[in-house]
Amino acid sequence: MQIIIHRGTHQIGGVAVEISTASSRILIDMGEELGMDKNFTPSPLAIAGVTDDSVSCDGVLFTHNHADHIGQLKNIRPNIPLYMGRLAKEILLKTLPKKEAALQARIAQAHFFTAGKTFHIGDIAITPFLVDHSACDSYMFLLEADGKRVLHTGDFRAHGFRGTALNKMLAQYVGRVDVLIIEGTVLSRPAAAPMTERQLQQKLKEYIKQYKYIFVLCASTNLERICAFSKAVPKGKYFLCDRYQYKLLEVLEQHWGAYCPLYSHIKKTLYSVKLQSRLEQKGFVMMVRDNRKFREIIRRFNPELGLILYSMWDGYRTQEGSTIEAFLGLTKQRASLHTSGHASVRVLQQVIAQLKPAYVIPIHTQAPRRLQELCPTEKVLLLQDAECFSF
Numbered sequence: 471m472q473i474i475i476h477r478g479t480h481q482i483g484g485v486a487v488e489i490s491t492a493s494s495r496i497l498i499d500m501g502e503e504l505g506m507d508k509n510f511t512p513s514p515l516a517i518a519g520v521t522d523d524s525v526s527c528d529g530v531l532f533t534h535n536h537a538d539h540i541g542q543l544k545n546i547r548p549n550i551p552l553y554m555g556r557l558a559k560e561i562l563l564k565t566l567p568k569k570e571a572a573l574q575a576r577i578a579q580a581h582f583f584t585a586g587k588t589f590h591i592g593d594i595a596i597t598p599f600l601v602d603h604s605a606c607d608s609y610m611f612l613l614e615a616d617g618k619r620v621l622h623t624g625d626f627r628a629h630g631f632r633g634t635a636l637n638k639m640l641a642q643y644v645g646r647v648d649v650l651i652i653e654g655t656v657l658s659r660p661a662a663a664p665m666t667e668r669q670l671q672q673k674l675k676e677y678i679k680q681y682k683y684i685f686v687l688c689a690s691t692n693l694e695r696i697c698a699f700s701k702a703v704p705k706g707k708y709f710l711c712d713r714y715q716y717k718l719l720e721v722l723e724q725h726w727g728a729y730c731p732l733y734s735h736i737k738k739t740l741y742s743v744k745l746q747s748r749l750e751q752k753g754f755v756m757m758v759r760d761n762r763k764f765r766e767i768i769r770r771f772n773p774e775l776g777l778i779l780y781s782m783w784d785g786y787r788t789q790e791g792s793t794i795e796a797f798l799g800l801t802k803q804r805a806s807l808h809t810s811g812h813a814s815v816r817v818l819q820q821v822i823a824q825l826k827p828a829y830v831i832p833i834h835t836q837a838p839r840r841l842q843e844l845c846p847t848e849k850v851l852l853l854q855d856a857e858c859f860s861f
């Protein structure tokens with residue numbers, strides 16, 4: 471088996487990982503680079519057989535639908551089959567702008583896989599496992615071929631609502647692996663224990679007691695958090711959103727509502743100016759985005775009684791050219807209510823200790839060497855982008 475990290479050995483995002491045997495070749499993710507600089511231009515990936523027809527590529531799998539994993543899907547040759555989670559695919563189709571008709575058609579043709587069900591691409595057996603992350607329908611992949619086993623974690627964590635299932639899932643269905651390709655986003659960030667999604671939900675309940683109008687600035691696709699927030703709103707108060715957010719919650723409910731109470735009977739009301747007096751009377755929690763439409767809506771309510779909760783990574787607020795800081799000033803009070811979508815250092819160490827891999831390859835990180843320091847007894851490989859590792 472061979473592994474090539476085309477991108478992501480020394481950066482968060484923009485990832486693409488190739489796994490191949492003598493007869494089969496697949497790619498996992500085809501992401502866009504993340505840039506915090508206003509003038510940053512992401513560079514396109516050029517991968518033989520994926521963006522040109524020099525060699526064959528048997529399929530591209532996506533761990534989840536964040537742009538740093540899926541953003542360069544449009545550059546994949548049209549005859550290569552794509553594979554993704556069913557809900558991830560539906561969400562992607564709902565969030566793509568109308569002008570992207572060709573991309574819509576391409577994604578509509580993508581195959582979907584099912585958690586726990588093994589499928590084959592050539593002689594590579596692939597088993598996807600649902601994991602907890604800030605994007606719904608995120609997966610790890612167990613790849614088996616040539617008598618070897620590789621686990622690619624994708625983006626994951628253990629402090630969301632589904633996070634506690636991680637150890638059990640790894641013990642029961644994965645066991646030992648030869649190579650662990652593991653995300654290490656937090657390796658370059660402070661090591662404090664993250665708040666859990668449940669703690670965020672509790673905190674929101676406390677804010678609801680103090681503030682009549684609560685506006686939450688959160689990624690529209692962070693659906694688990696949005697569901698948890700909607701369930702925190704008591705009877706008699708509104709949970710509001712616009713049509714875009716409403717549709718995403720409907721898709722989630724249709725696909726997953728039957729399996730998990732968190733995703734069923736989601737309390738939600740479409741915002742309308744006609745509701746103004748009722749909203750003023752009852753109070754509400756409203757999901758918002760930083761745009762003109764929501765700025766106008768927020769200004770319709772007494773700022774003295776309002777609170778804006780910032781529920782996103784702080785890097786978006788502080789990046790050059792960001793208008794978020796001004797947005798957060800639209801009510802008298804503001805607060806941060808967020809937790810990371812990525813595994814803490816402690817969880818990374820636990821997963822490595824549990825799977826006992828012969829080799830660990832950190833990706834999706836700016837500090838791969840830190841993993842080596844944290845796990846001195848493990849064989850942590852510090853690969854370069856496009857370097858080939860055979861085992």
Ligand SMILES: [Zn+2]
Nearest residue numbers: 483536538625
């Ligand atoms: Zn990512």
Ligand SMILES: [Zn+2]
Nearest residue numbers: 534536605625
């Ligand atoms: Zn992600």
